[in-house]
Amino acid sequence: MTALTQRTGRAAIGLLGLLLAAGYTAAGLGLPLGSADMPGPGLFPLVVGPLLALVALGLLREGWAMRDDGTPLDLPAGEEARRVVLVLAALTLHFVAMPWIGHLISASLLATAVIRLLRGGWAASAVAGVALAVAAQFLFVRLLQVPLPRGELGYWLGM
């Protein structure tokens, strides 16, 4: 494994933060500043942006000056990394699909995929996954009256 250390991680966040602060401040320049007695929406971002840049620089400096004690950045690798990425992908797909196929179906698929990944066995995963989604649907939609997306599919089915 490449020696990614805390030092590198910190500097990376500092660098990203610096870019973010620069973009934030630049976009904030377009907002009306107003006057002292009628302060506009641009005033506050112009205070926050430079301060954000300052602390991001601080992070960079910390990364720079930090004694590289070799504390590794505990990044997942191999199977661990694969699992994290797949769960993230499943969640992303869940959010993409929800407006189309509705929450119930989408959540069933999400749960099935995640259980399959963590435990294995498609059939058992599907049973547990669907059960989980139905239970959630019952609890939130029926009992707590949360209006979850029914999706285009739900509309077509008249659900």
Add this chain to the structure above:
Amino acid sequence: MGALEGLIFGLSVAVQPQNLMAALAGALAGTAIGVLPGLGPVAGVALVLPLTFAFDPTTGLIMMAGIFYGSMYGGSTTAILMNIPGESASVVTAIDGYKLTKKGRAGAVLAIVAVGSFVGATLAIVGVLVAAPVLASVALLFGPAEFFALTAGGLLVLSRISGGSFAAAGFSCLLGVALGTVGQEAVTGQNRYTFGVLELTEGIGLVPVVVGLYGIAEILNLVETSLRRPELVKVRFRELFPRRDEWARAVPPWLRGTGVGFFFGLIPGPAATLSSFASYRLEQAVSRHRAEIGHGAIEGAAGPETANNAAATSALVPLLSLGLPFTPIGALMISAMMVQGVQPGPLLVQQHPDIFWGLIASLYIGNVMLLVLNLPLVGVWVSLLRIPVWFFVPMLLIVASIGAYSVHNSMLDLWVLLGAGLVGYAFNKCRVPLAPLVVGLILGPEVEKHLREGLFLSQGDPFYFLEGPIAPAVWGVALLVAVVGALRRRGRPEPAVADG
């Protein structure tokens, strides 16, 4: 009507069967809503608002109040057990609470927090009873200058609440402040940083950010470690109960937390969250075991959870005695009264003593119920830890997503949830603390709002912000705490990030 007479009258109202039922139903639903990450008290109260139209106003309000303080009881549960705060008021509880869970003290913390919630609420009720008329005017003392001092000073004091280096904590905090400026700005209606996305005009929601930063990040952590982790956490029965020394250590934070919470509740603003953060900070400063705080000290969980329950109670004072809504929940309760033809305002106590005293008395009854309910539930909650990871992960993913979505019925909040989850995961890896981000997101918009209100009000005079006795005093305290905190940290090695 005097306080004692009022209380007795109130009890006679509160014990009517439909009111008892409402208190119980509200407390139960509130606990459930608090336990579920994402579904916070506001969502819960909003959900029952239409139901209350069918009841008599006292019953409806008792139910809404029950949901509010019930969710304060429940909100800490997932924070302590899984490092996933059920609502923003429990963010600081997660810091020490979760560390104690890892040490096998989950049951003990939950019990201490439940009793602390009861103590905080009960003492606050006594305070409300004794001093409600006097306390009502506290809210009147606070104008933009005072609020600016309180919120900007709060930002200063609370930004390093969970340790981390100066730059790391400051970065996290200011990132929160910057995120808070996204959306339609309240004074002029100008859209900022929305990039043409209509849903962004509503701003970056606190719920999806908190649930993402903590919940999704923790889920990713669970997934990552799922290969090495033993699936069953054994909790022995006797470990459910706090040891005698743990009880003893919890008492001072309970009392201090009650005081902090009671005070913040009287002031219009995000009282529950602010009070739990302030209480944690106070414990860091004055507790006898302050060196342990951040590493799994009972004080770090007992104080904040007591504070937010005390605040939930005393927040009823400005609501009922001024009739002005300062929080989303207050607005919902006012709305419930007005729909029923009850006019909120200073005369409420005289015109509708049944509502005022009935509600106060039912708070007491509701809190007894919650205590009786929550202590046995400790065992149930702890057994949640036995759910195998393969089931736990998808369950949390679904519940967290629904919670984030339900706040505004907005798909955008789901993407915010995911983004916040990635940020939380990365920050944990690099030891950048998360709690300051939440502080910044909550207080940033308040700071801006009061700054601009003050400038409008004083027609551009910056010295306005130091007028009066309160604002300079608040600044003094804030600066003192910040400086003393900084001095104490000097010469010590960088403390480990507490909420990683």
Add this chain to the structure above:
Amino acid sequence: MSPLPFPLPRRGLLAAGAAAALGAAPRRSHAAAWPSRDITFIVPYGPGGSTDPISRAFCAQLEKILGVNIAVENKPGGAATIGTGTVIRARPDGHTIGLGSNSSLMFQPLINQGLAWSSADDFTSVVKLVDLPAVLAVRADAPWRNFEEFMAHVRANPRRVRASVSGLRTMPDLTIQQLNRKANVQISTVPFTGGGGEALLALLGGRVEANCGYGPSVRGQVEAGKVRVLAVFQRGRYEMFPDAASSVEAGYDVTLPAAYYVIAPKGLPAEVQEKLTRTSREAVATPEFIAFARNNGYTLDPKVGDAMKAELVEYHDTFRELLAFLNQRS
């Protein structure tokens, strides 16, 4: 427990699936018998406040008349433009309708680009529900006994009199600006943004000289003798505060209430539009709705279809003139 207010539509999944399998298009032809399923009523504001209850009061009556469930869905945000946009972009089949206000329908398009509507032609005007007139309140111990004395003081002290409002470019702010314009005075508005409560708190705490807000929120303070209402910005007297001067009667043609309407997407089938308008008119004429409006300080002003649309067009012009006035002054 009472029946839940918006139960799930329960059409069997199996039945629908069978219909699909048999080749029958599951999408119902909407014109046939509207309403053929539950109606969604979108409130572009959060629960609470003045908008949500009036919507629910209306829906309760319409539900009874139509005999279907009406699910009230809160979609707040973007000064009500998010929820309003959802209604306007919905399928024009009469199953999605919603609440609109003079601000969200006519003012927001003037200051926001890229909304789904720019004029009253872009949606169907169904029915006007109510007006909520703005009122001018001062502290009980203020030196001005009536609106005339207040205005005399304002005239003598340009920019020195401050009125708290709940945000710039809200109806109360625009009301004060309209007063500034018509009476040629300079009252400074101070925006307090935490809902109406904080603006009123600023008055109670003596931080501003006056407050412009709505009747229901100041009534409690008036009854308690903390606050007096000097004027109401409408044509006649206001039932809630009979002693307050009517702005128009006092010689200032300033009337900018918060006006609430029911809208639907444009392009409704003619029969649907006819039935929706007819039943909505019935709903706002029910004794229950009238009683609710009265008790909560709303002024009834039923207008349907084109009459409602004409009023919106008028608001559009008023707002445009007002914006031009504000831009030229600042």
